[in-house]
Amino acid sequence: MQDETEFEDTNGNWSWWPSWRPTSMSLLKTAEAKILACLRNDVWARFVTLPDHNRIWTLTVTNKTARRTSEQASKTPLVMVHGFGGGVGLWIRNLDPLSRSRAVHAFDLLGFGRSSRPAFPTDAELAEDQSVTSIEQWRQAMGMERMILLGHSLGGYLASSYAIRYPDRVAHLILVDPWGFPERPQPDANENAGQGLDVKRTAPPRWVKAIASVLSLFNPLALIRAAGPWGPGLVSRFRPDFKRKFEDLFDDNTMTEYLYHCNAQTPSGEVGFRAMTETMAWAKRPMLQRVHQLPPSLPVTMLYGALSWVDSSSGDRVVQIRGQSPTRVMVIPNASHHVYADQYEDFNSVVQRLCDTVD
Incomplete structure (x- = not known):
């Protein structure tokens, strides 16, 4: 694996933070390298510099057996965009299989993982x-004319926004359990009118409202940083599923350590995500209000986990809104929000077939 010169982005770190939080960009690099060592195909890992000098950490995976032919070069590349709090390492079950016939690019979103962490509005x-x-x-900067754009969760929201703004650059939009599509339900003031006090919903206790109000003042992952040396254990305790999802690859805490180091750094993209949210589950600018702006000819496929907290009915609404435009909703059985890891063989098979429809 080829790797560009490492850089440390310490913008916004208070000098005493590193002694409290057992993390650094170097530790994140080490955790990620252990994950990427599982890849069998050729990997080019580097920072891609943007005009504003921010840098995007990028992986390009190509098939060893096809690299000397023009077959892969002629095919539209697949670009994979991770979700909130994630990074390129979470695609470890998908990068090799999906790069058999075309180049696959995965990058850390600006403000996440090993990419630059600038201030967000x-x-x-x-x-x-x-x-x-x-x-x-x-x-x-990558020199790509068009791409098959796949986004998971927050990545699906941003991929949709990108496709609306730059439709000529997207050959097929694949949204995996996308966040931020439905509008937040509004309480109906007249819902219980005239039905008697016995059906009136009980308001949450004041202490619950007080805690919720205080938590809303902080970034979503502030607790991980505030926990200091207990942060890694906190991630392992509250997200043991990530260890289970990859247990055949790693028999230790590799994946939860990777998640910790991704999210214990200086908050940046996390600040941007908080700005976009009403609450963690709802976007201030729901994508269902804008999905009609996608070009009618653009194929859109929405993949959901049958056990996910994300409601696939949003996909059904997209089908209705787009009318005769090529739109498909698929639900993968026995998969949670992290479809790509829970049922990775089914996921890889579906995505491969979708890519084959492009070229």
């Missing part, structure tokens, strides 16, 4: 714009 539209603009600048 607190305005939802501006925060979204900064992320989407960075994706387009990355594409230009």
Whole structure:
């Protein structure tokens, strides 16, 4: 694996933080390298520099047996965009299989993983714009004309926004359990009118409202950083599923350690995500309000996990909104929100078939 010169982005770190939080970009690099060592195909790992000097950590995976032919070069590349709090390492079960017939690119979103961590606006539209603009600048720097764009969760939201703004650059939009599509349900003031007090919903206790109010003042992953040396254990305790999802690859805490180091760094993209949210589950600018702006000819496929907290009915609404445009919703059995890891063989098979429809 080829690797560009490492850099440390310490913007915004207070000098005493490193002694409290057992993390650094070097530790993140080490954790990621252990994961990427599982790859069997050729991997080119480097930082791609944007016009504003921010850098995007990027992997390009190509098939060893096809690299000397023009077969892969002639095919539209697949670009994979991770979700909130993730990074390129989470695609470890997918990169080799999906690069058999075409180049696969995966990058850490601006503000996440090993990419630069600039300041993000607190305005939802501006925060979204900064992320989407960075994706387009990355594409230009990579020299790609068109791509098959796949986004998971927050990555699906940003991929959709990108496709609306730069439709000529997307050959097929694949949204995997995308976050931020439905509108937040509004309480109906007249819902219980005239039905008696016995059906009136009980308001949450004041202490619950008080805690929720305090937590809303902080970034979503602030607790991991505030926990200091207990942070890694906190991630292992609350996300043991990530260890189970990859237990045949690693018999230790490799994946939870990777997640910890991805998210214990200086908050950046996390600030942008908070700006885009009403709450963790709802976007201030729901994508269902804008999905009609996608070009009618653009194929869109939405993949959901049958056991996910993300409701696949949003996909059904996209089908209705787009009418005769090529739109498909697929639900993968026995998969949670992290479809790509839970049922990776089914996921890889579906994505491969979708890519084959492009070229």
